[in-house]
Amino acid sequence: MAINKILLMGNPNVGKSALFSRLTGARVIISNYPGTTVEFTQGYIKLGEANPAIIDIPGTYALEPTSKAEEVAVRMIEEGDVIINVVDATNLERNLYLTVELLEKNIPVIVALNMWDDTKHKGIQIDVKRLEKILGVPVVTTCGLTGEGVKELVEHISKARPKKMEPLKDSERWEYIGKIVKEVQHLHHRHHTFLERLADLSIRPVTGIPISLLIMALSFLVIRFTGESLIGYVCEPFFEYVWAPLMMKLYHLFGANSLLSGILIGNLVEGRIDFAQSFGLFTTGLFVPLAMVLPYIISFYLVLGVLEDFGYLPRLAVLADNIMHRFGLHGYAIIPMILGLGCNVPGALATRLLEGKREKFIAATMMAIAVPCMAQIAMIVGLVGQRGGRYVALIFLILFLLLIAKGLILNRFIKGKSPEILVEIPPYRIPHARSVIKKLYMRIYSFIKEAVPLVLLGILFVNVLYALRIIDFVSGIFAPILERIWGLPEESIGALIIGFLRKDVAVGMLGPLNLTTKQLVIGSVILSIYFPCIATFTILAKELGAKDMFKSALIMLTTAIIVGALLNLIL
Amino acid sequence: MKISIVEMKRGEIGKIAEIQGGHGITSRVQNIGIRTGKEIKKVGSHFWRGPQTIMVDKFQVAIGHGMASKIFVEVER
Ligand SMILES: Nc1nc2c(ncn2[C@@H]2O[C@H](COP(=O)(O)OP(=O)(O)OP(=O)(O)O)[C@@H](O)[C@H]2O)c(=O)[nH]1
Ligand SMILES: [Mg+2]
Numbered sequence: 001m002a003i004n005k006i007l008l009m010g011n012p013n014v015g016k017s018a019l020f021s022r023l024t025g026a027r028v029i030i031s032n033y034p035g036t037t038v039e040f041t042q043g044y045i046k047l048g049e050a051n052p053a054i055i056d057i058p059g060t061y062a063l064e065p066t067s068k069a070e071e072v073a074v075r076m077i078e079e080g081d082v083i084i085n086v087v088d089a090t091n092l093e094r095n096l097y098l099t100v101e102l103l104e105k106n107i108p109v110i111v112a113l114n115m116w117d118d119t120k121h122k123g124i125q126i127d128v129k130r131l132e133k134i135l136g137v138p139v140v141t142t143c144g145l146t147g148e149g150v151k152e153l154v155e156h157i158s159k160a161r162p163k164k165m166e167p168l169k170d171s172e173r174w175e176y177i178g179k180i181v182k183e184v185q186h187l188h189h190r191h192h193t194f195l196e197r198l199a200d201l202s203i204r205p206v207t208g209i210p211i212s213l214l215i216m217a218l219s220f221l222v223i224r225f226t227g228e229s230l231i232g233y234v235c236e237p238f239f240e241y242v243w244a245p246l247m248m249k250l251y252h253l254f255g256a257n258s259l260l261s262g263i264l265i266g267n268l269v270e271g272r273i274d275f276a277q278s279f280g281l282f283t284t285g286l287f288v289p290l291a292m293v294l295p296y297i298i299s300f301y302l303v304l305g306v307l308e309d310f311g312y313l314p315r316l317a318v319l320a321d322n323i324m325h326r327f328g329l330h331g332y333a334i335i336p337m338i339l340g341l342g343c344n345v346p347g348a349l350a351t352r353l354l355e356g357k358r359e360k361f362i363a364a365t366m367m368a369i370a371v372p373c374m375a376q377i378a379m380i381v382g383l384v385g386q387r388g389g390r391y392v393a394l395i396f397l398i399l400f401l402l403l404i405a406k407g408l409i410l411n412r413f414i415k416g417k418s419p420e421i422l423v424e425i426p427p428y429r430i431p432h433a434r435s436v437i438k439k440l441y442m443r444i445y446s447f448i449k450e451a452v453p454l455v456l457l458g459i460l461f462v463n464v465l466y467a468l469r470i471i472d473f474v475s476g477i478f479a480p481i482l483e484r485i486w487g488l489p490e491e492s493i494g495a496l497i498i499g500f501l502r503k504d505v506a507v508g509m510l511g512p513l514n515l516t517t518k519q520l521v522i523g524s525v526i527l528s529i530y531f532p533c534i535a536t537f538t539i540l541a542k543e544l545g546a547k548d549m550f551k552s553a554l555i556m557l558t559t560a561i562i563v564g565a566l567l568n569l570i571l
Numbered sequence: 572m573k574i575s576i577v578e579m580k581r582g583e584i585g586k587i588a589e590i591q592g593g594h595g596i597t598s599r600v601q602n603i604g605i606r607t608g609k610e611i612k613k614v615g616s617h618f619w620r621g622p623q624t625i626m627v628d629k630f631q632v633a634i635g636h637g638m639a640s641k642i643f644v645e646v647e648r
Contacts, residue, residue, distance in 0.1 A: 061603055064598060066599055090629050090630075091604070091628060093604065093628060094603070094604035094628070094630070097602060097604075122629060170601075174601075174606060200614060200615070203614060203615055203624050203633075204581075204614075205615070205617050205618060205621070208615075314633075317633075318617070318624065321617065321621055321633075321635070322618075322619050322620075322621045330635065331622065331633075419635075420635025420636070420637050420638045421622050421633055421635045422599060422603060422632070422633070422634055422635060422638060423632065424630055424631070425624065425631040425633055426630075427630075427631075
């Protein structure tokens with residue numbers, strides 16, 4: 001039989017994505033918490049003459065899905081010719097449940113006994129030959145981190161055979177697994193390691209809450225320091241001393257007031273290029289994404305990557321569980337929010353980790369309204385920061401209070417009860433520098449590939465809007481809302497229009513409008529609330545469905561109007 | 572003595588005797604590896620009816636308060 005599709009299936013957080021990346025060389029996000037992968041990714045491997053597809057799948061404990069992410073996994077099953085069942089060797093018994101369920105399906109299975117390197121120091125001994133014999137399918141020991149055993153795994157793929165096993169009842173299955181484990185596994189007692197003691201301390205509230213505050217404060221400082229340093233010592237000097245003179249030459253080359261220099265270089269401010277105000281493709285169009293946003297993208301994802309790989313996020317989720325219940329969510333909903341701080345798109349996707357429609361709706365709406373992405377944060381810091389750090393702090397305080405208010409309100413008005421948390425807490429692992437850098441590189445790459453073109457498009461669009469006087473026309477219509485309710489000048493409509501495309505460019509557009517500090521604060525807050533950017537909107541619409549997306553958007557718009565008006569009255 | 576996970580003391584060890592609740596809940600709890608006959612150790616609990624953490628075999632699980640109060644263990648006291 002020809003093998004066209006190979007599936008990587010297993011419990012959450014067992015190293016499927018790590019193996020996938022080793023097998024195919026494709027880049028996928030690998031993190032130490034259950035639920036990293038929420039959709040499938042396809043890659044290819046070489047198998048003799050053939051090039052079958054291999055698919056990385058979200059983790060699942062059993063073939064009865066309990067969340068959207070697990071549903072994705074279970075639905076894939078029908079399509080596989082061979083399943084590589086990735087098993088965490090340090091948790092044999094629990095993992096074998098899915099293995100047996102898969103064997104009952106009569107699909108060719110091969111077992112990758114991953115985390116093999118971890119068994120030794122955990123005092124776990126497994127008789128692999130014996131296990132192979134009992135299961136009746138190939139069993140290969142692997143290490144997703146180093147790639148050990150991956151070659152053998154590939155060699156065994158064509159040997160995978162269906163087991164032809166009768167379906168068992170639930171209790172029979174556990175009994176069968178109990179017998180297997182008893183026969184193949186021996187446990188030795190080991191003393192608690194330092195990491196295990198730290199793990200205990202960070203999950204107990206008395207010690208865990210201070211630790212979490214410390215970690216969050218530290219993260220904030222590192223993100224800020226790294227971001228500021230990159231901007232101050234690398235990006236700004238480059239644009240100031242290397243790029244600006246070059247662009248000036250180009251400006252004169254094209255002719256001072258030509259269309260081309262107008263689009264590429266933009267307007268000069270007092271005879272010089274002002275990267276924040278010129279709004280040319282090569283000036284502001286590159287400066288915004290590369291010198292204002294990218295430094296913070298780098299610093300944020302560096303810190304997030306370390307926390308993810310260490311295994312801190314699920315602990316934070318448990319500590320936050322109580323608070324999140326007031327919003328109709330459970331603690332794990334903090335994961336989409338944290339990812340959303342980097343970019344709302346992966347945040348929106350991660351709502352798949354939540355059980356039901358209600359939770360998804362609440363979490364997605366909360367995030368879209370009150371969790372600004374790093375690109376927007378960086379622009380607020382860059383622009384509003386010039387008026388004083390306390391105004392930046394004020395914006396984030398407003399958004400934070402709004403987040404809480406939204407959660408409380410949504411929980412009150414949407415019928416239903418919040419489900420309870422049930423989540424595996426992975427062991428702490430010391431992050432490998434290589435994995436952290438690889439993941440950081442991936443995220444930077446996708447920012448440059450996906451965001452930078454949109455930023456350029458946004459800047460181009462701004463020029464077109466002004467050149468064709470569309471802005472003048474639209475601003476006339478919206479002037480009453482903008483001026484009377486929000487106290488913003490009518491030209492700020494341009495920022496709201498561009499905000500549909502990219503929030504960072506939109507915030508940047510507030511710069512040349514000569515706003516008062518109050519107007520700048522109101523504008524920044526409104527830009528965060530009123531609507532998600534196009535990329536987030538597309539994902540949210542798919543995740544929530546048209547009806548819920550419409551409801552959610554309505555909430556966003558009303559909130560923007562009300563909050564903007566309130567701020568205009570209070571500030 | 573039979574008590575629920577919520578009532579266990581930190582560090583206490585017990586054997587799971589009974590999991591109450593509908594099929595949905597029991598199978599979720601079982602699939603994650605918590606099932607009758609398993610020995611567990613209580614790691615910690617959060618105030619205000621917060622989640623309970625337990626150790627099963629070599630892994631830790633956090634369970635919401637309501638769910639944990641329906642899982643009963645046999646402990647020696
Ligand atoms: N020590 C050790 N760690 C591993 C091994 N394989 C993966 N890891 C780590 O285990 C964690 C989980 O790996 P992933 O590849 O993201 O796991 P996954 O199965 O794709 O997880 P989900 O997508 O959440 O279902 C990461 O921190 C990896 O670095 C291994 O063989 N040994
Ligand atoms: Mg994965």
